[in-house]
Amino acid sequence: MGFQKVTWNFLEAGHGKGPADGVGAAIKRQADAIVAQGIDIPNGKVLYEKLRDQPSSVQLMYVTEEEIERMDSVLPEDLITIKGTMQIHQIVSTRPGDISWRVLSCFCSEPQICQCFGLQHVEQPGAQRAQRPESALGPPIPTLKSQDITLLHEGLIGSWCVVRYDGNPYTGLIQDVNSENGALVKTMSRIGKNRWYWPMNDDIIWYQPEDVLRLVPEPQPVTKRHMMLDPLVWEEVLTEFDCE
Ligand SMILES: [Zn+2]
Secondary structure, eight states, X not given: OOOSOEEEEOOXXXXXXXXXXXXXXXXXXXXXXXXXXXXOOOSHHHXXXXXXXSXXXXXXXXXXXXXXXXXXXXXXXXXXXXXXXXXXXXXXXXSTTEEEEESSOOOTTTTSOOOTTTOEEEEOHHHHHOOOOHHHHOSOOOOOOOEEOOSOOGGXXXXXXXXXXXXXXXXXXXXXXXXTTEEEEEEOEEOSTTOEEOOSSOOEEXXXXXXXXXXXXXXXXXXXXXXXXXXXXXXXXXXXXXXX
């Protein structure tokens, strides 16, 4: 899929996993609260839909049975079994079919892969052959260009967005979010069509939730001083405004 390198790092089973446990517990509490309101949660789909409608910074994804089966069908038949997977806490791979693993994670020689903690290695010839058949994985996922903001939450802090000020669009970075005041956004100034620059003095004010319109990808530099939003994104933004 174009990744240069991947590493999976597994936390110790049953030991204080802090944030990961916290997220699980928060979701469980929310689900309990929904049931306590007399709403039934008979399956995963309903759980996902109900939780998705709750204000939360936890990002949820629903994986269907078919998606799991589609992935299964892509796996080659002749995969080599790696013994003792319960002991493994780090897996590293730099190309398809090549897997290294060890009992503890180590990053001491990044971006090089070190040999610490008895790094072991195996080639999975079958996995190298397993390309990415589009038919098996379904239609390609469309690139997310920009995204409506329906609900402001703390997870959006640090994201690029477009706000409305005095009837005009401004792009900027979300600094803070507050359920009553909306979002604190540091905006760029615009010159001409879709040319943006940071003003001499920071432009940071609170915007009402209805004026915080869309999440957008980070603007890209076009000259030394100016940046631009992806033209398609800018077009999407303009459909909500009467300007050029
Ligand atoms: Zn190391």
